[in-house]
Amino acid sequence: MTEAITLVTGFAHLTDLPCISLRHGNATAVISLYGAQLLSYQPSAGREVLWLSPQASWHNGTAIRGGVPICWPWFGPATKAFNPDNIVVPNHGLVRNRLWQLVSKQVSNNGVSVNLQLELNDLPHYSGTARLLLSVTLNDSLSLSLSCHSQIAQQAALHSYFKVGTIDSAVVRPLPSVYQDKVSNSLVNDAEVALKISTEVDRIYPQSASQLRLDSALGALGINQAGHDATVVWNPWQVKSSKMTDMPAEGYQQFVCVETARLTTNANALSVSQQLKPL
Numbered sequence: 277m278t279e280a281i282t283l284v285t286g287f288a289h290l291t292d293l294p295c296i297s298l299r300h301g302n303a304t305a306v307i308s309l310y311g312a313q314l315l316s317y318q319p320s321a322g323r324e325v326l327w328l329s330p331q332a333s334w335h336n337g338t339a340i341r342g343g344v345p346i347c348w349p350w351f352g353p354a355t356k357a358f359n360p361d362n363i364v365v366p367n368h369g370l371v372r373n374r375l376w377q378l379v380s381k382q383v384s385n386n387g388v389s390v391n392l393q394l395e396l397n398d399l400p401h402y403s404g405t406a407r408l409l410l411s412v413t414l415n416d417s418l419s420l421s422l423s424c425h426s427q428i429a430q431q432a433a434l435h436s437y438f439k440v441g442t443i444d445s446a447v448v449r450p451l452p453s454v455y456q457d458k459v460s461n462s463l464v465n466d467a468e469v470a471l472k473i474s475t476e477v478d479r480i481y482p483q484s485a486s487q488l489r490l491d492s493a494l495g496a497l498g499i500n501q502a503g504h505d506a507t508v509v510w511n512p513w514q515v516k517s518s519k520m521t522d523m524p525a526e527g528y529q530q531f532v533c534v535e536t537a538r539l540t541t542n543a544n545a546l547s548v549s550q551q552l553k554p555l
């Protein structure tokens with residue numbers, strides 16, 4: 277059988293992690309129920325698209341470093357709109373360290389898909405229950421779609437860590453010329469639409485295109501986005517990488533994050549997706 281969905285325990289060095297394994301023809305994917313985090317996507321045997329830190333951990337409430345973490349309902353530190361009482365809350369929202377539920381699955385010749393759900397009734401800015409759904413489909417591409425129908429303030433990011441072989445081989449394009457630079461805390465206007473990374477990069481590109489591509493020593497990848505209002509590109513570079521306990525000192529050489537994000541704080545329902553396809 278070439279199409280399959282299997283519950284498995286463990287992925288890579290995370291040997292006790294509850295996961296779902298997907299197969300469609302020669303393509304495979306692994307999703308952790310902890311964080312609903314895609315950890316592996318291999319469009320063909322041996323071609324891994326995602327980077328997972330060899331020092332990633334999922335114990336003691338830690339978010340897994342690598343794959344595609346889900347940031348929700350806020351991105352970065354929580355602002356007052358999300359944390360009115362200024363309580364201690366984690367970076368990037370509340371769902372990276374929760375156990376999600378597998379609610380449905382489908383296997384056909386056209387692809388395999390699973391739906392994972394998380395209900396939250398402890399949002400600091402909303403007293404009701406919010407239901408978050410992640411749909412994952414594997415066929416000749418890998419699609420992730422995150423949605424929440426509640427009319428509440430909610431930001432989101434599909435915070436993908438892409439494996440690049442060596443960082444100096446990576447090029448992300450096309451990117452808008454104007455971006456918010458979180459390293460220098462300034463708005464930058466740069467005519468270069470193809471980004472090569474040779475220093476710390478932490479940039480928010482508003483109104484980014486729906487079709488991006490990442491070229492690297494490992495090949496070319498199409499990154500299609502929808503429902504977003506920005507793309508975030510991040511690489512911590514040497515100094516920050518060496519200070520992170522869940523990343524090897526040279527870890528920054530091996531990945532770039534290209535994150536499909538919705539950063540508006542308007543109270544709207546949310547649906548944001550990212551599709552990965554080798555080119």
Ligand SMILES: O=P(O)(O)OC[C@H]1O[C@H](O)[C@H](O)[C@@H](O)[C@@H]1O
Pocket residue numbers: 339352367368458478479508509510533535
């Ligand atoms: O360490 P984390 O909470 O996973 O955040 C990792 C990074 O995520 C995003 O890319 C942000 O733009 C960065 O500012 C942040 O450092």
